[in-house]
Amino acid sequence: MEPNATTNENLNLYEKAENYAKTSLELLKLKTVCxxxxxxxxxxxxxAIGIVVAFFTLFLNIGISLWVGKLLGEYYYGFFIMALFYLIVAVVxxxxxxxxxxxxxxxxxxxxxxxxxETKK
Structure with a gap:
């Protein structure tokens, strides 16, 4: 009777280990998806935020370029000054x-x- 009890315990332990492995794999999949x-x-x-900021910056730059150009007498001067400003920013x-x-x-x-x-621990 002793050998049968050991065999049943080994099978039961094997099933538990198999279930644990499957559950661990499923948990890993769910964590990855999350x-x-x-x-x-x-x-x-x-x-989305970047697109909104880009449009804001674009229209602000056009407005500043037109305003500076108007102050200097020719609109294209404002665009040249804004281009020079962005060239300096790019170099920095x-x-x-x-x-x-x-x-x-x-x-x-x-x-x-x-x-x-840390949150997974």
Whole structure:
């Protein structure tokens, strides 16, 4: 009678391990779907905000260009001045992009990943 009890316990343990593995895999799939959905929705909202800000900036720049051009006597002068302003901004960004853009974005991504793993524990 002893060998049958051990065999039943081994089968029962095997079934529990199999169920645990299946449940763990399903949980991993659901967590992955949740993370992807969170990332995509976050990206979509940032793109929408970026589009609105881009239109605002575009129309503001056109208005400033026309205003400065009117003050200087020719409208195209305003557009040249705004182009020069953006050239200066581009040079500053290129020279300091690592400190102004790359490091803060990298830190944000890392803190987001670490925050996500802390909540999973």
């Amino acid at each position: 993370s992807v959905a969170d990332g995509v929705s976050s990206l979509a909202s940032k793109i 960004i290129v020279k300091s992009h690592h400190k102004l853009i790359k490091t803060p974005i990298g830190n944000t991504i890392i803190s987001s990943i670490l925050k996500e793993t």
